[in-house]
Amino acid sequence: MPELSPASQAVLDAFTEDNSLHDWKHNHYNIEALAAALRAAADHVDHDWSGFNCVDALCEIAAELEAQ
Helix, strand or coil: CCCCCHHHHHHHHHHHHCCCCCCHHHCHHHHHHHHHHHHHHHHCCCCCCCHHHHHHHHHHHHHHHHCC
16 A cells, blocks of 8 residues: 555554454455545535634544444
8 A cells, every 4th residue: 555645644544443353455346435425514614614624523423423
């Protein structure tokens, strides 16, 4: 796997920390699912908002998912 940006690595680390993936570096399906989830979240953020609004919207999505 090529070296990731710090932001991408932080997201991947957070994802794998809470998963029981024993060999996640070779499990491209899960990385692709993570990328799809991030893209879906970004698609539901109003791109005309300020950065603060975008962050708040993403945090609301995360909080709703965590509450499930």
